Amino acid sequence: MRKEIRLSGAGGQGMILAGIILAEASLFDPELYVVQTQSYGPESRGGASRAEVIFSNEPIDYPKVVKADILVCLTEESLEKYGEEVTDEGVVIADDSFGGGYYHPERANFYSLPIITTAREEIGLEVTANMVALGVVDSFLPEIDSSCLERAIERRVPQGTEEKNLAAFQAGQELLANVIE
Amino acid sequence: MRKEIRLSGAGGQGMILAGIILAEASLFDPELYVVQTQSYGPESRGGASRAEVIFSNEPIDYPKVVKADILVCLTEESLEKYGEEVTDEGVVIADDSFGGGYYHPERANFYSLPIITTAREEIGLEVTANMVALGVVDSFLPEIDSSCLERAIERRVPQGTEEKNLAAFQAGQELLANVIE
Numbered sequence: 001m002r003k004e005i006r007l008s009g010a011g012g013q014g015m016i017l018a019g020i021i022l023a024e025a026s027l028f029d030p031e032l033y034v035v036q037t038q039s040y041g042p043e044s045r046g047g048a049s050r051a052e053v054i055f056s057n058e059p060i061d062y063p064k065v066v067k068a069d070i071l072v073c074l075t076e077e078s079l080e081k082y083g084e085e086v087t088d089e090g091v092v093i094a095d096d097s098f099g100g101g102y103y104h105p106e107r108a109n110f111y112s113l114p115i116i117t118t119a120r121e122e123i124g125l126e127v128t129a130n131m132v133a134l135g136v137v138d139s140f141l142p143e144i145d146s147s148c149l150e151r152a153i154e155r156r157v158p159q160g161t162e163e164k165n166l167a168a169f170q171a172g173q174e175l176l177a178n179v180i181e
Numbered sequence: 182m183r184k185e186i187r188l189s190g191a192g193g194q195g196m197i198l199a200g201i202i203l204a205e206a207s208l209f210d211p212e213l214y215v216v217q218t219q220s221y222g223p224e225s226r227g228g229a230s231r232a233e234v235i236f237s238n239e240p241i242d243y244p245k246v247v248k249a250d251i252l253v254c255l256t257e258e259s260l261e262k263y264g265e266e267v268t269d270e271g272v273v274i275a276d277d278s279f280g281g282g283y284y285h286p287e288r289a290n291f292y293s294l295p296i297i298t299t300a301r302e303e304i305g306l307e308v309t310a311n312m313v314a315l316g317v318v319d320s321f322l323p324e325i326d327s328s329c330l331e332r333a334i335e336r337r338v339p340q341g342t343e344e345k346n347l348a349a350f351q352a353g354q355e356l357l358a359n360v361i362e
Contacts (some may be wrong), residue, residue, distance in 0.1 A: 034220065038217050
């Protein structure tokens with residue numbers, strides 16, 4: 001088992017924190033190896049942001065995402081950049097603010113969801129879009145228990161914002177449940 | 182130019198945040214490529230924590246530390262674990278709470294410094310030991326401007342703690358200046 005997850009968006013959308021929380025949630029599973037990475041380079045100066053998490057039940061020799069099993073894109077730019085680097089059965093989760101319907105109509109596992117809108121309107125705090133996204137990702141990660149993700153969120157978000165962030169996470173879980181029903 | 186930095190210690194000592202700040206400081210240099218990684222695995226369940234940062238002026242193909250150019254160890258366990266994975270000219274910065282004098286007496290660039298004591302007694306906040314350590318690291322990183330590190334600290338530490346963390350960073354810079362004089 002090796003699972004590669006890439007979280008991408010604009011700087012300030014909290015993709016790095018989401019990656020750290022995802023990685024830390026794995027700490028509750030004593031058998032799992034996890035590597036969590038962020039890269040910065042001349043190509044990301046425009047404000048793009050990307051975090052990667054790799055889970056495996058063996059030590060991880062190659063710690064870079066090659067083809068994502070799960071890709072999150074909060075901006076159109078990130079979907080254009082990473083949309084092709086996904087496995088055939090991989091899941092692509094994109095914010096619906098940029099349509100996205102044009103993307104891979106043949107891809108079964110493409111979800112265009114109101115992630116940012118949910119954060120802004122339901123939670124009242126747009127910066128929690130990263131936690132809404134994590135809630136969506138959670139549904140595709142049977143390896144990680146939801147309660148472990150919730151404990152990692154409580155540990156890592158700024159003090160005093162735990163409740164809003166947990167609510168955002170749960171809103172993300174529901175977002176997907178509504179679409180799939 | 183490729184420079185590998187490993188920050189190690191116990192969980193809760195803020196090595197991951199220090200790694201992120203170090204990586205983000207590089208954003209102010211438009212030419213630099215940076216990868217920042219943390220790994221979790223069965224071997225780290227005891228509460229060990231490790232973050233790695235690699236800087237390069239070319240795209241980084243292999244994003245893992247092989248031999249560190251700079252190694253920070255806030256615990257004796259981490260010095261024992263990573264102390265040998267350092268280049269010949271590499272710098273080892275260890276907290277002085279565990280002696281460390283026994284380690285590599287032939288190594289010219291070994292610094293045993295009161296990092297945790299400085300955080301606790303001078304700043305009044307032991308959790309700022311990670312920023313004291315960053316202040317020490319800064320002196321060995323001519324590639325990164327101190328003011329960029331300070332701006333990254335302000336961006337990333339919890340709101341309201343900026344001043345204490347910046348003071349800790351500056352105390353770290355002085356710590357080394359005092360030793361070298």
